[in-house]
Amino acid sequence: MEGVRDMSKLALVNDDQVGAFVQQLRLWRIQRRPGQSLYHEGDPAEFVYRVDKGWVRLLLDGEDGLRRIFAFVGPGDYFGANLQERDCTAEACTDLQLTVIPVAGLLRIGRTDPVALLELFEACTKHYRERVEVGRGQPSAAEKLRAFIARMGERITSGGRSGICLPFSQVNLANYLGVAPETLCRAAVQLCERGELARHGRRLWIGGCPPPRQKTGKQAKELGACDAAHAW
Amino acid sequence: MEGVRDMSKLALVNDDQVGAFVQQLRLWRIQRRPGQSLYHEGDPAEFVYRVDKGWVRLLLDGEDGLRRIFAFVGPGDYFGANLQERDCTAEACTDLQLTVIPVAGLLRIGRTDPVALLELFEACTKHYRERVEVGRGQPSAAEKLRAFIARMGERITSGGRSGICLPFSQVNLANYLGVAPETLCRAAVQLCERGELARHGRRLWIGGCPPPRQKTGKQAKELGACDAAHAW
DNA sequence: CGACCCCTTGATAATTGTCAATCCAGGTGG
DNA sequence: CCACCTGGATTGACAATTATCAAGGGGTCG
Known part of the structure; x- marks a missing residue:
């Protein structure tokens, strides 16, 4: 429950600020079809994404060959904030429309507004935080x-x-x-x-x-x- | 496994940079006894911590009254990077020695080196990322x-x-x-x-x-x- | 219209949660 | 130094939930 409240607050407070922040950069859009991947675990991380339309799933490939979906990312959400390399794989669940945000540019304008930069990255880690609440305990x-x-x-x-x-x-x-x-x-x-x-x-x-x-x-x-x- | 590799890399690459980064600030140390709490979910977030000695547990209080431990934080680890308020509770597992890093100062010096600032926050979210790998799938x-x-x-x-x-x-x-x-x-x-x-x-x-x-x-x-x- | 894939349903085995009793390490006080 | 005490750890039995396997049905798309 608490996580949900944090989420809504992020949506209300940060998204506008973060949106204005990234607008300083040259952005563009891409489309994807269901099942197409945006990046794989281990890839160099060059872009952060914002979902404009559709849904993305984030997953890990287990050493046993099984893939574990740990997040669904929907419209308005940001994802893909990695500094070095991708720590997971991102795939399109549906027809997808994304805004692409270059990390290099983010780091450049981060000097002017480090708080907005942090908020953008925090918005991306939101999915990891939510995951903490899922499947915990031993509910049915x-x-x-x-x-x-x-x-x-x-x-x-x-x-x-x-x-x-x-x-x-x-x-x-x-x-x-x-x-x-x-x-x-x-x-x-x-x-x-x-x-x-x-x-x-x-x-x-x-x-x-x-x-x-x-x-x-x-x-x-x-x-x-x-x-x-x-x-x- | 992949997460583990990321972890070691963080330890090798970032810790030195992050350590030098936070050294620009006025830091101090605190001690805690086993079971004492450092902060509770919902508290305003004013400090980031580095564990010098001992272990910390991060947990959520479920609506059913059950507490769910989702991370153990050990020596060399950072934790507590929240911009607004605490998204979890932190408690001492053992006798504890921590370095306290004020968030306000971090944001101030973040203008000079936003990458180091991001790396510090990423080091803190490491525990959330690791959590994604735990308890996933249906292993015994x-x-x-x-x-x-x-x-x-x-x-x-x-x-x-x-x-x-x-x-x-x-x-x-x-x-x-x-x-x-x-x-x-x-x-x-x-x-x-x-x-x-x-x-x-x-x-x-x-x-x-x-x-x-x-x-x-x-x-x-x-x-x-x-x-x-x-x-x- | 037909094929494929996902969903559904049933039966069974395996794992795990629960409850209860007992054990024992570690600490306390004499 | 020793007896006692306390709370976590252990063990057993049982019930509940779930994974697994198999078969069938229905939707979706070509």
Whole structure:
């Protein structure tokens, strides 16, 4: 809970300052398709990113060959603040639109406003801090999922939307929560029965109800709306 | 593993730079006894700390009243880099000797060397990054413990010591690893049988073997050596 | 319309949490 | 120096949760 409050404060206080700060630099935008990677663990770190549209997942490649997703980065979030090399891999969960911020330029203008520079880096480490709260203790899978949708719910209310569909597969979410996909599925069924979660097609919705059911062609259009929703 | 490499690099490359950086400020030292707290979640953040001797634990107080330890901070480590307010609680695990670094001063001299300032803050967030690797996936309790002692082993080799005794109770370690104390105990027994872990009195030792067994009076003296070991 | 992939569901085994009792190291006081 | 005391550590038994394996169904996309 505390982390959520910190998050909202960051969004209210720092984003404007940080946004103005980075505007001093020459920025540009890039797009990515779902599954494409932005950088890999070990790459030299040259850019910080801001998500304008879509969702990014941050993950580590375990020595056992398993990849561990530890953060989902959404619209308005910054990520990729590494001084030397990348400490994780970043991939697109959805269609993606990003603003690219060169680190070299950040360090240059950092002399004028070190606080804004720190705030930008702190915004990027936000995802690591949140991770500390996830999967801690020994709550059941249902409680992990409930905590997750609660945190995601914070985003939709601040975005002024009534609902949001999870912009990634259940397999990804299971990986993130540290449970087996089957376990997550059962937990989702459980929360759906209690009305804490909704389902529309293959997508899970949190917050408001999904749009009314229609025929297949219509559903595709609704999914378009879903994409718009999770992209703000 | 990757995180460990990053850590060692930080220790080799940044610490000297960061140390020289903070030397520009007026620093002072404080002591703490085991269990005493340095700050609580929500407190205004005024200081960054460097551990000179002993160990600190960082933890969150869950809404269920349970505290979750997410990091152990040891000699040479920095912690406490928050811009606004504390995002966690810091407590002494052992007898503690710390160097206090005022944040206001850091921000002031940050204009001259923003990179060093960022490196200091990055060194502080190191513990959050490491946390991402812990408890991820669904390894067994024994594997979690094995991964932990492997990471701690890195510290002892870099410190030039042959062994180190865990400077905190098994309850704390169980909390950190996200398992029940009984489960951790069983895992410890398992690793002790395989020689991956040693026991001396009530303390667990990793790396080199504990000092030879002697009589009670002697053992107390050995434990003093243990304290010296975990304090470097 | 068809194929592929993800989701779902069931059954079973393994791991772990929980509860309870006991042990023992380390400290205390006599 | 020794008996006592206290709290963490240990051990066992059991219940609960979850991982795993396997099979089937349904959505999504070509």
